[in-house]
Amino acid sequence: MNYDKMAKNLEGLQTVSSAAKTLGVGRRTAVNYISKLKKYGYVRTSRGKGKIRLYEISGVKFVKKSGTELYDFINKHSPIKVREPYRYVIHDKITAEDAIPRAIETKDFRIILAAMHLFRLVEDWPELNRHANARGVQKAVGALYELARKYMRVRRIDKRTANAFMNAKTMEKFIVPNMRSRDFLDIEKKWEIHIPFNKSDMERY
Amino acid sequence: MTGVEEQMEIFKLVGGLLRKKTECYVIGGSAMLFYGFKTATKDVDLVFTNEVERKHFIETLKETGFARKSHKTLKHNADEGCILMERKNDRFDLFLTNIITTKFSHGMVARIREKHEFSNLIVNVVSPEDIIALKCATDRAGDRKDAVDIINSRKINWDVILEEAKWQAANGKKAFVVLLFDFVDDLKDNYKVDIPQDFIKELRKEYKNQLIKILGQEKYDELAETERKKKS
Numbered sequence A: 001m002n003y004d005k006m007a008k009n010l011e012g013l014q015t016v017s018s019a020a021k022t023l024g025v026g027r028r029t030a031v032n033y034i035s036k037l038k039k040y041g042y043v044r045t046s047r048g049k050g051k052i053r054l055y056e057i058s059g060v061k062f063v064k065k066s067g068t069e070l071y072d073f074i075n076k077h078s079p080i081k082v083r084e085p086y087r088y089v090i091h092d093k094i095t096a097e098d099a100i101p102r103a104i105e106t107k108d109f110r111i112i113l114a115a116m117h118l119f120r121l122v123e124d125w126p127e128l129n130r131h132a133n134a135r136g137v138q139k140a141v142g143a144l145y146e147l148a149r150k151y152m153r154v155r156r157i158d159k160r161t162a163n164a165f166m167n168a169k170t171m172e173k174f175i176v177p178n179m180r181s182r183d184f185l186d187i188e189k190k191w192e193i194h195i196p197f198n199k200s201d202m203e204r205y
Numbered sequence B: 001m002t003g004v005e006e007q008m009e010i011f012k013l014v015g016g017l018l019r020k021k022t023e024c025y026v027i028g029g030s031a032m033l034f035y036g037f038k039t040a041t042k043d044v045d046l047v048f049t050n051e052v053e054r055k056h057f058i059e060t061l062k063e064t065g066f067a068r069k070s071h072k073t074l075k076h077n078a079d080e081g082c083i084l085m086e087r088k089n090d091r092f093d094l095f096l097t098n099i100i101t102t103k104f105s106h107g108m109v110a111r112i113r114e115k116h117e118f119s120n121l122i123v124n125v126v127s128p129e130d131i132i133a134l135k136c137a138t139d140r141a142g143d144r145k146d147a148v149d150i151i152n153s154r155k156i157n158w159d160v161i162l163e164e165a166k167w168q169a170a171n172g173k174k175a176f177v178v179l180l181f182d183f184v185d186d187l188k189d190n191y192k193v194d195i196p197q198d199f200i201k202e203l204r205k206e207y208k209n210q211l212i213k214i215l216g217q218e219k220y221d222e223l224a225e226t227e228r229k230k231k232s
Helices: A003-009 A016-023 A027-039 A070-077 A096-105 A109-121 A125-135 A138-151 A159-167 A185-191 B004-017 B028-035 B051-063 B106-110 B128-135 B141-153 B158-171 B176-190 B197-215 B217-231
Strands: A012-014 A043-047 A053-057 A087-090 B022-027 B044-048 B067-069 B083-087 B090-096 B114-118 B121-125
Touching: A003 A016, A003 A027, A003 B141, A012 A016, A016 A027, A016 A053, A027 A043, A027 A053, A070 A087, A070 A096, A070 A109, A096 A109, A096 A125, A096 A138, A109 A138, A125 A138, A125 A159, A138 A159, A138 A185, B004 B028, B004 B051, B004 B114, B004 B121, B022 B028, B022 B051, B022 B128, B028 B044, B028 B114, B028 B121, B028 B128, B028 B141, B044 B051, B051 B067, B051 B083, B051 B090, B106 B158, B128 B141, B128 B158, B141 B176, B158 B176, B158 B197, B176 B197, B197 B217
Parallel strands: A087 B114, B022 B121, B044 B090
Antiparallel strands: A012 A053, A043 A053, B022 B044, B067 B083, B083 B090, B114 B121
């Protein structure tokens, strides 16, 4: 069996059913083939909606890389999972304090929603402020922190950092372009920035 | 020759020394290292979109023992706009927006597949389609071999390459489509690469249009006539 050719044929995101259909074999056989491909390093596994197994299959063997992927870090710690738009590898130690401003910087609704859970892991608030300042997202971090406090157990922020977030100067009026909240107008007014989430979005927490 | 590990080590070292955030795009053989298509490359090709960042990067490279080399030291004809930095077996080719005669397009920026952050250095890896498109502008056999390796191990979106060629013809190198056609023809005939017929058909159409634009209708007809005679 030529597994190189098979990997190229199946390249992309597959489930057992889609792989079986592409190869024209039964589900049981497809599972066996995927298992072999995984053994040879062509497959990475993740879970999709309803805990279904998703197989990311590449035509060339996945290269083991040093560093941590931002989206892997979010997926590891958050109940809401995200699919990477592209591989984003950070070759330094990544912490929640670092990952939150990075997630906000993407301006992606789902990535920011998933990253909200990371506020639970924040221990060093000045460090969070430092990273947020470097990326110019202090107001957004402050507003999202306050929102996170409403839905999950998050440590209390120290006053100095809270003041730094509040007094930050930014031209950005939106966290996600043109998205504003219907339900958290009080937080939006306080922080002078539009939150992209409504109550229904936060229900998942 | 620079291997995967050495390349990573250099990026880590430079990233740690850089004082400001610097972003660049990795193309050619070094981009192939990131995808695992290759294990070593002769030079690391980086494209900067901003001269300040390139200067900053060069200064930092000098701190790590790299020295600027003149183009005369190279065997092949290098682009004058490209800056060469060398240290023992490692060489960096640093481009600014233009890669030899090809322009680094917005499409290439939008299609990046990997982003690596080494402290203050952000390295974006261009897509395999763009690696192939950039390789067609050169005439080296090694580049053709690299393109064959990519095509044989990845599903290539040929429409992306065609669109990029059209963009380059309109905004950068006028003869880009002609070069791409010759490149694809060579891959098909000499390397027996399987290339979709629809793509070749579309490319041939574009090739004809571009040749007419460059040569004019009369000269094109003459050229087509001589080609036909040669074949018969």
